[in-house]
Amino acid sequence: MRDGATSGALLDWYDIHARDMPWRVSPADRAAGVRPDPYRVWLSEVMLQQTTVAAVRDYFARFTALWPTVGDLAAAEDGRVMAEWAGLGYYARARNLLKCARAVVRDHGGVFPDTREALMSLPGIGPYTASAISAIAFDRAETVVDGNVERVMARLHDVHTPLPAAKPELTALAALHTPEARPGDYAQAVMDLGATICTPRSPACGICPWRDPCAARAEGTAPELPKKTPKKQKPVRHGVVFIGRSRDGAWLMERRPESGLLGGTLGWPGTAWVAVSEEVPEAIPPAEAEWRLLPAEALHTFTHFHLRLSIMVAEGLPASGGETASATLRPGAQGWVPRGDFRPSDMPTVMRKAFDLARSAMDNDA
DNA sequence: CAAGCGTGGGT
């Protein structure tokens, strides 16, 4: 069953109000037959997973400049891709991005498959992203369900079941509205609606193209939907990192193991991170030196815990074993990264915070 | 299948 009236009203709104994004083909261009590049659609959708449009823009521009095609990306060095992703978060996305690019080259001749099922089998592409690529890049009538769509459907149909339990019901409702005509524009239109009109707080119901059919607006319940099950509070963990510099200005760094928190990213050697109620593990320095403890800690919040990171610094160390380009550092390995190759922006934010504090302390010595 | 997995911006 399809609902042409509601989708039509939304598409009319989208023709006028579609937001301009670097990876998007405007409704007018799309009507003229222009199709988006599946590579750019895929890259943008992966970057946009749990991430705001504002945060993605610059990363998308850098990635497409460095690697214009999926073949270019597939041929890139792992460490280069991890460095470019640094700061965007959820680093499994970057690891899966490379796996996916290489699978597209190896198994699909460098051409993205155009069905939801085939897309779903690729690393890092789940139900949402498979539908989004299929609809947006290939104009297939797949139903796209992200956080925006869940919120819009919960309000349009006044669903009070809390998420995530309500997800199947909201997905079914979303499918009823998905049109056969212009499914790609429609998918982007619902998400634009959720991002600009049907917002989590203070929805602008007065100017909504769906104000008439919206059940929650009629009931006055829109601002309180969707209901969500309460989340647990975050515990605090504590750890120590060592930031060491050689006589030649090289930095002693490590690449974290492939799996787990910050997997595959560049950072500083240190202890495990444990609950404050536990004993911080013996801080065994990664090199012989006179390490001194900084008076300030790096504070950072991850998805499921707060971190307080103590920082030890030392300078003038001998770079025993020679220097190593950061991008070639293997997961689990440590090495001296030469001064000219070191960029703080290659590290995840928590490690950059620790470095900023260390640099201030070192500069103060000079 | 509940939990693990980042970060920056808004209120």
Place this chain on the structure above:
DNA sequence: TACCCAAGCTT
């Protein structure tokens, strides 16, 4: 300040 939230996927 301390939440809440964002175009989710994997295990």
